[in-house]
Amino acid sequence: MIRVLLAEDQSMVREALAALLGLEDDIEVVAQVSRGEDAVAAARAAEADVALLDIEMPGTMTGLDAAAALRAELPHVRVVIVTTFGRPGYLRRAMAAGADAFLVKDAPAARLADAVRAVLRGEKVIDPALAAAALSEGADPLTPRERDVLRAAADGSLNVEIARRLHLSEGTVRNYLSTVIQKTGARNRAEAVRIARDRGWL
Numbered sequence: 001m002i003r004v005l006l007a008e009d010q011s012m013v014r015e016a017l018a019a020l021l022g023l024e025d026d027i028e029v030v031a032q033v034s035r036g037e038d039a040v041a042a043a044r045a046a047e048a049d050v051a052l053l054d055i056e057m058p059g060t061m062t063g064l065d066a067a068a069a070l071r072a073e074l075p076h077v078r079v080v081i082v083t084t085f086g087r088p089g090y091l092r093r094a095m096a097a098g099a100d101a102f103l104v105k106d107a108p109a110a111r112l113a114d115a116v117r118a119v120l121r122g123e124k125v126i127d128p129a130l131a132a133a134a135l136s137e138g139a140d141p142l143t144p145r146e147r148d149v150l151r152a153a154a155d156g157s158l159n160v161e162i163a164r165r166l167h168l169s170e171g172t173v174r175n176y177l178s179t180v181i182q183k184t185g186a187r188n189r190a191e192a193v194r195i196a197r198d199r200g201w202l
Contacts, residue, residue, distance in 0.1 A: 002120055005031045005048040007039045007066060008082075009057045013105070017052065017082070020109045027116060036061030040069050043077050050116050053099075055083040055090060064090075064097045071098030078119035082112065089140055089200025091130055101125035140201045141183045149176040151202055154193045 008014035018029040031046035036057045043051050053063035067079045079099045086104035094102050100119040115125040152162045163170045177189055186192035196202045
C-alpha cells in the first residue's frame with residue numbers, strides 16, 4: 001500500500017483529492033495538512049511514501065519550501081507538486097527543490113494516481129507541454145536576494161520600509177529593484193512583480 005500525505009490549504013480540494021486517491025486499491029491517504037511547515041512532521045509521523053504538495057499555502061513555507069525540506073530531512077519521501085499554477089518558472093523551481101512530479105489540478109484524476117505510482121518507481125512525471133514551455137522560456141534571471149526584495153515590494157511598501165524589513169540600506173533596495181526591473185523588462189516595480197509572478201519566479 002502506498003502511503004500518501006496531502007498538503008493543501010483548501011479543505012474542499014484536499015478532501016476531493018483524498019477521496020479520489022482513496023478509490024485506488026493500492027493507495028492510502030495517511031495524513032492531511034493545510035500548511036507547508038507541517039508537511040515534514042506529518043510525513044514522518046505517518047510514515048508517508050509520497051507527499052502531494054500545493055504550491056501556495058498560508059504560513060511560513062510554500063509547497064516548494066516544503067518540498068526542499070522533505071528532500072533534506074526525509075529523502076525517501078517522493079514529492080508530487082499539484083498546483084493550479086501551471087507556469088514554467090514554478091516547474092523549474094519545483095524541480096530544483098527536489099520534486100519528482102509536477103501536475104496541474106485540471107489534469108485527469110487517473111493521472112494523479114499514476115503519478116504517485118510512477119514517482120515511487122523512481123520516475124519523474126512532468127506535463128510535456130509545460131516542460132517544453134520551461135525550456136523555451138529560459139532560466140529564472142533573478143537572484144534569491146532580488147526575489148526577496150521584489151516580494152517585499154509586492155504590497156506597495158516604500159524602499160525605506162523594505163530596507164528595514166530585510167535589514168538592508170535604502171540604496172541597496174533601490175539598486176536591487178532597478179536591476180529587477182531591467183531583468184524583467186518591466187516599466188516599474190508593480191509590472192516587475194506581475195511579470196515575475198506570471199512566470200513563476202516569485
